[in-house]
Amino acid sequence: MTNIDAIKSYHAHIYYDAATRDTAAQVREQVSEHFLVQMGRWRDEPVGPHVRAMYQIAFDVSVFPILVPWLMLNRQGLTILVHPNTDRPRDDHLVHALWMGEVLPIKQDVLRETREDEETIVPNTTPRRASA
Numbered sequence: 315m316t317n318i319d320a321i322k323s324y325h326a327h328i329y330y331d332a333a334t335r336d337t338a339a340q341v342r343e344q345v346s347e348h349f350l351v352q353m354g355r356w357r358d359e360p361v362g363p364h365v366r367a368m369y370q371i372a373f374d375v376s377v378f379p380i381l382v383p384w385l386m387l388n389r390q391g392l393t394i395l396v397h398p399n400t401d402r403p404r405d406d407h408l409v410h411a412l413w414m415g416e417v418l419p420i421k422q423d424v425l426r427e428t429r430e431d432e433e434t435i436v437p438n439t440t441p442r443r444a445s446a
């Protein structure tokens with residue numbers, strides 16, 4: 315059994331393509347307005363283990379219970395991967411992840427089994443309201 319204390323933070327990866335980029339921009343704007351998160355930049359070309367264009371939202375454990383339900387209700391059909399960040403990146407993406415919408419392939423070979431360097435979340439949004 316793994317204790318949930320192993321989870322240091324989370325990522326939500328918002329996938330899009332040419333047809334859904336505007337929708338992804340709307341979701342991005344709304345998340346920035348409502349949540350204190352570290353918003354990643356647009357990745358129009360697949361990067362890392364991701365096989366489709368996406369941007370990343372990194373957030374603290376305390377944000378999960380408000381952001382993830384909000385994404386469930388407001389993703390507008392976009393495919394979203396939510397994964398924990400522990401010291402085991404491969405498991406985080408392949409075993410412990412949750413998906414909204416379709417389940418996309420993940421490139422396994424670029425994922426390390428373990429990591430020691432802990433990722434620090436530096437929020438870069440300025441929510442106008444405390445929550446959605």
Ligand code: ZN
Pocket residue numbers: 325326327370397
């Ligand atoms: Zn990630």
